[in-house]
Amino acid sequence: MIQFLTTESGSVASLLVTFLPMILIIVFMYLILWLPQRKQDKKDAAMRASIEVGDTVVTIGGVVGRVAAINEKDDTFVLETTSDRVKIRFRRSAISSVEKLDLGNASKDSAAKKDTPAKKN
Structure with missing residues (x-):
């Protein structure tokens, strides 16, 4: 009975070692590729809606x-x-x-730039 448990846990461990790289690659692709693309899609949708x-x-x-x-x-x-x-x-x-x-902000920005003195080094 003890050998049976050892053999079974050994096969589970070997299965885990076999599929672990594949699982890590899928997680890596999700984090690196899909999440940033989803964020960019949300930004684009907000820009188009505005x-x-x-x-x-x-x-x-x-x-x-x-x-x-x-x-x-x-x-x-x-x-x-x-x-x-x-x-x-x-x-x-x-x-x-x-x-x-920008109707009103452009004239305010240019007036503010003219009022501030330039720093000399």
Whole structure:
């Protein structure tokens, strides 16, 4: 009976040693590959959900323009490009980056920079 338990625990130990590297590789891949990608996907979804009329947008195709209208019903927006006011309709998933429209902050920032004296070394 003692030999039977020893043989059984020996086979369990050898099974564990056999599958341990595979388990460690799967855990390593999850931590290194999937978690950062999931975080990036959440950031991208938040960025796409935060677009407003007037924001400057770059699409994944490289089209740059301002958001002229947003249609929440079918998840699209109208992008106004060039000075000729050419309007193109895109899906929200086509947004690569968003630059928020700052109406009042730009003049405040430039005035604050002019008021602060420059340090001399």
